[in-house]
Amino acid sequence: MRPNGSHSAKPKDRTDQRAEIALGALASAVLLLIGFMIVFVFAKAWPSFTGNGLAWFGAGGNVDEQLTNIFNSPASPSDYVYTFHAWPLLYATALITGLSVLFATVISLLSAMFIVEFAPEYMKRILQPVIRLLAAVPSVVYGLIGILVLVPFVGNHLISAAEKDSVRYVIQLDGTSVLVGVLVLTVMITPIMVAITTDALRSVPRNWTEGAAALGVNRWRALRTVGLRAARPAIVAAAVLATARALGEAIMLSMVSGSVGFAPNPLDGVTFIFEPARTLAATIVDNAEGLSVKPFGQTIYALAAILLISSFFLSFAGWVARQSMRKYTLQAR
Amino acid sequence: MKDRLRRVGLLSALAIVAAVPAVAPAAASAKATITMSGSTSVAPLAALLARKYLNVCNHCVNFKLLQGGSDIGVADVASGRVTIGNSSRDPKPTDPGGLVFNKIAHDAICIVTNKANPVPGIDQAGIQAIFGGSVRSWSQVPGSTQTGTIDMFVRTPASGSQDAFQKIFMGSTKVFSGASQKASNGLIEQSVSSDPNGIGYVSLFFTKNVHTIPYKGVDCNLRDAKSGQYGGVRNFYMVTRGAPTGAAKKWITWITHNKAASKIISTQWVPLS
């Protein structure tokens, strides 16, 4: 068996050769398709980037207003409006994704340790299918519960009138907020992380943790120091997977986190979590209808290009992290 | 042997399936297809009219109705993707050239608040003050029973209703940028009905669960809209690239001139004449 896990040997005859070429062509076709996707998206997005330069990433002005102006550009190509400063969207994406992944990682680590070590047998048997179920629930269902239950609850019972007043000349607080967005997103990405981390902790060789126990270390500490260490590549892989899912979550967030391209202000104190925000993916979904207007479409594709770059960067970072951990720990997937 | 038989059988089945589209009755495509896209407010009216038209002309055309919003309809028809674009807003100077806006009906826009906040009336200055952001508290609004911060719900920029609202009620005052943007009439209705401090604007038929504010002393209901007394009435258009021709022309002429069509429009909208 080859190092990359394949079982190649020289093909024996013509049929085999033809089969190899056919399958290889199939695989290459998909690769080509993906390549096209990357090239097309960037090509479509290019004018938006060149029309703004680095200011594209900066702050300045109201994102929604800029989008409207771009949509209403005059018909002749030389008059197209491209002015766009995406900072509020980038910031919102980083904020919501970052917070969700942070909370999800902590909760999933603790849950995984619970399942592997401390849970009574009956709970283990319940939790397995439960986690798989949670991971399979479609995002639109989470969004529905969020928008019909959580958002009104937050809007009517958690946000006080004083808080609304304090920001009333800047933004309106109505329940769609960073809080609900992060909450539901965390619930969405935790099950996958729990599943992967549990698998990884389970596959730590018994004698490693037994060795720790022999040294007088208690169960918790053994798991925390030995088990988690050994499972680090898997935990990193799980975190990368969860971040990718969080980044790409468009439908649920467009339902619950707010439809204004607003950058929540941490200086507002607690009110900060009640402010609405809109991530890149949610912005694309909300504005997908306008794609046929040229400059608008190019701006939306620019947002998609940023998302693509982020996912590449994520995969790469994950790969690097796992490589560096390889020598200490178990072989990670 | 069995293997080869199976393979032959599979191949011939595939061949038949592939050949069928080629042999398909081409007669089916002799009927014209009218495709419409655009305003979500016009769509229900267009669907009702289409059903009646099919009955009346004995299925002489195929209809295809899609939505997406007024601006989408306009963009789609300008690029030739659809035959007719439904629009619930007036033509804008930034619209692509060569488009003809064929008016087909009128619709009323109501300013709505929560049922717990039955504001007895409002005028244009009041609307501009509230929706423009200079008045942010209900205690400053005469007749309001609430005292908290005003929660505004408006439509997204691509919406025709948003354009109509801006034109009819706001004039040159810009809508407060911090207002909560919703993508549909239904959403505004839901938001306002569940928030005692809410205010928004919706098409007449999304007013079941909310309180409609009389505008300039006139109630927002079908009767007053039809009589022309209610000031917040906007137009529904079917937009075509150039003057309508062929099947589309017959369809639009039927809508604007036929009595049966007029009857359908009067059920929930305001007919033209």
Place this chain on the structure above:
Amino acid sequence: MSAHTHAQVPSPPAASPLPGGRKSAEESWSRGDKIGVVMAWAAGILLCVVAATIVIYMLFRGLQYLSFSLLATHPEVGLDQSKTGGFLDPIEGTVILTILGTLIAAPLGVGIAVWLSEYARPAWLARAVESGVEIVAGTPSIVLAIFGLLIFQQSFFGFLSFTAEGNAVFGRSFFTAGAMMALIALPLIVGSTREALQSIPSHVREASYALGKDRISTIRRVLLPASRRGIGTGVTLGMGRIVGDTAIVVILLGASLQIAPENGTPVWGLLKGTGSTLTTYVYNNSPAGEGGAPQKAYAAAFVLLVIVILLNFAVDLIARRKEPGWTH
């Protein structure tokens, strides 16, 4: 170590007191450790509680609003969604789209997995294909959706959706949505199939070669049948993913509430036409769409959840079937 091999083995040192003056391992739990265990318990219970809440709430709401007529009547376009029809078309749409997407993805996925596992030459191409599949797995479905719109609106693909009079390709149809759905199911199928293929020990292949079979026959007759479990798991997982996706449908299925087939033959025309699925139906009837009928949204979401749970069960059943025993 070596110098003392013949000398007497020294006795172990006297037990040193554990840090903190504790007497035995049992009492070695510091406060931090105890807090850790409590938090672990809390996390586990939290997970159960959240899952229970979601399931029970959806069950409650779904049963409250679901009625047989909703399942069996066509939706109608109306200003007031709460009075118009059910969601038969969206159910059909979900079924059609899932089958279409799976039909495209399964052969592709199995083929790619076989190539990666059994051939994989040249090595740089294999690595590139692997990375490519990983990229697709990590790409947000919304990006795939607008990419799909980009491709399928080119006139070259006019036969897959419908072409309006202005010669502009609409680009939205079951075909186009199905094609992109296949892309999101692909990585799952490739992954599961590859795992299954790689868990077959080499001696099985060598035995087959020794009997004179060439590689492709070995694959067809020996390896693939043996990987049925893994392929089944992957395909079902992929179907689950397709059923639950909303973004691609919103953008690529044309936003028509009813299934609106194109001219031409029944099946081909249907697939060229537009429609909706349960996911977009829920989205459109929720406050985020035009419908304004949360009751129907709950009912449809409940049906969706039931379908997803059933698919999950199917994965379980497939995975639990007895593995063919290879003597190792």
